[in-house]
Amino acid sequence: MTDNVHAASEALVEFVQRHPRLWVITGAGVSTDSGIPDYRDAAGQWKRPPPVQHADFMGSHSVRQRYWARALVGFKALSDARVGGAHRALAQLETLGHVEQVVTQNVDRLHQRAGSRRVVDLHGRADLVVCMQCDYRMMRHALHAEMAHLNPAFVALDAGHAPDGDADLETDFSVFQVHDCPRCGGIFKPDVVFYGDVVPAPRREQAQAALDRADAVLAVGTSLMVFSGYRFFRHAHARNLPLAALNLGITRADPLLSLKLSAPLTPVLEATVKRLQST
Ligand SMILES: [Zn+2]
Numbered sequence: 495m496t497d498n499v500h501a502a503s504e505a506l507v508e509f510v511q512r513h514p515r516l517w518v519i520t521g522a523g524v525s526t527d528s529g530i531p532d533y534r535d536a537a538g539q540w541k542r543p544p545p546v547q548h549a550d551f552m553g554s555h556s557v558r559q560r561y562w563a564r565a566l567v568g569f570k571a572l573s574d575a576r577v578g579g580a581h582r583a584l585a586q587l588e589t590l591g592h593v594e595q596v597v598t599q600n601v602d603r604l605h606q607r608a609g610s611r612r613v614v615d616l617h618g619r620a621d622l623v624v625c626m627q628c629d630y631r632m633m634r635h636a637l638h639a640e641m642a643h644l645n646p647a648f649v650a651l652d653a654g655h656a657p658d659g660d661a662d663l664e665t666d667f668s669v670f671q672v673h674d675c676p677r678c679g680g681i682f683k684p685d686v687v688f689y690g691d692v693v694p695a696p697r698r699e700q701a702q703a704a705l706d707r708a709d710a711v712l713a714v715g716t717s718l719m720v721f722s723g724y725r726f727f728r729h730a731h732a733r734n735l736p737l738a739a740l741n742l743g744i745t746r747a748d749p750l751l752s753l754k755l756s757a758p759l760t761p762v763l764e765a766t767v768k769r770l771q772s773t
Contacts, residue, residue: 495765502740502757503765509738509753510587510770513710515594517730518584519616519723522657523715523741523759525600527578529571531657536743538717545658548691551683552626558681559670561660562641565684567653568661569638572602572620580715581608583763588612590770595704599716599723601658601686614701616693616722618686620659627680637673637682644671658686693722705730713739715759718746 495503510516522532535541550557585608587593596605596613601620605613621634642649648670653663675682687693705711711730718724718739727747730737738753739745740762748754755762 495761498757499761499765502755502762503769505753505755506738506740506762506766507769507773509710509712509736510592510766511773513736514592515707515709516587516592516712517594517705517708517710517726517735518587518596518712518714519716519718519726520584520596520598520600520605520714521716521718521723522600524580524584524598525575525578525602525604526715527580527760528575528602528604529655530575530600530602531571531655533657534717534719534743538719538744538746542656542662545660545689548688550690551688552681555672556668558672560667562672563645563648563665563667563670564653564656564661564663565659566638566641566645566648567651567663568655569620569634569659571655572659573635575602575604577604577608579760580763581605581610583760583767584714585609586767587763587770590767592770594708595701597701597704597723597726599720601684612704614697614704616687616697616701618684620684620686622685623682624685625675625678625680626683628675628678630675630677630680631685634684640673641671644673659684687722689720698722701726702729705735706733708735710736710738713737713741713745713747714763715741716745717741717743 653661731750736752740755
């Protein structure tokens with residue numbers, strides 16, 4: 495164990511012992527070990543072109559053609575992703591009784607697969623699609639199978655994987671056949687909150703209510719650049735809740751933090767859980 499990991503886990507153990515019920519918010523950093531790329535660098539800046547905006551997706555057929563064609567190639571990275579050490583450690587932290595709520599900004603469902611039970615998928619889940627007109631839902635892989643059938647030429651394409659089941663594919667998307675809702679002909683969208691859209695109120699309220707029951711806040715693997723996550727930090731800070739962050743790189747909440755740990759997530763979380771299990 496490096497000195498940095500050791501020092502960070504000691505500090506985190508002490509934080510958890512002092513504030514035993516944590517409200518945990520996670521982001522892309524917890525899933526990068528699982529092979530899912532993230533959008534931002536250590537300075538919180540975009541590493542790549544920003545993702546599709548909700549209004550563009552809803553307003554433009556050609557944007558949807560491009561989105562689904564790229565997803566047909568890129569979604570494999572998301573559906574094949576395996577649970578990582580950080581997911582497992584957070585599930586164990588919950589078993590130890592230290593997690594009031596995990597609020598994840600990830601849409602990969604890996605916390606649930608690792609065994610976490612108290613999870614709010616703040617930005618939705620990528621394995622479902624929803625009709626924007628009639629609310630009909632279906633599994634994403636079933637829709638992909640339909641679209642693969644309609645677009646055999648696209649299935650053979652290969653490209654680098656990008657975050658959120660996207661791929662770095664550039665080609666003529668105008669021939670791509672988009673599959674609309676079988677019930678009403680409406681627009682299908684992954685059941686995720688796109689940039690420029692808002693988190694549904696019930697989900698936001700569930701996360702908020704859990705925050706009001708917690709002793710402290712811990713951010714893991716997120717720069718908190720997206721306001722839907724950052725807003726909880728502002729609220730917690732106004733309530734004088736202690737705030738900690740474990741993230742390689744800056745976070746938007748750095749000025750509000752009482753504990754900032756810039757160290758690799760998985761070894762720090764694993765060492766923290768081990769220490770807590772033995773005390
Ligand atoms: Zn529909």
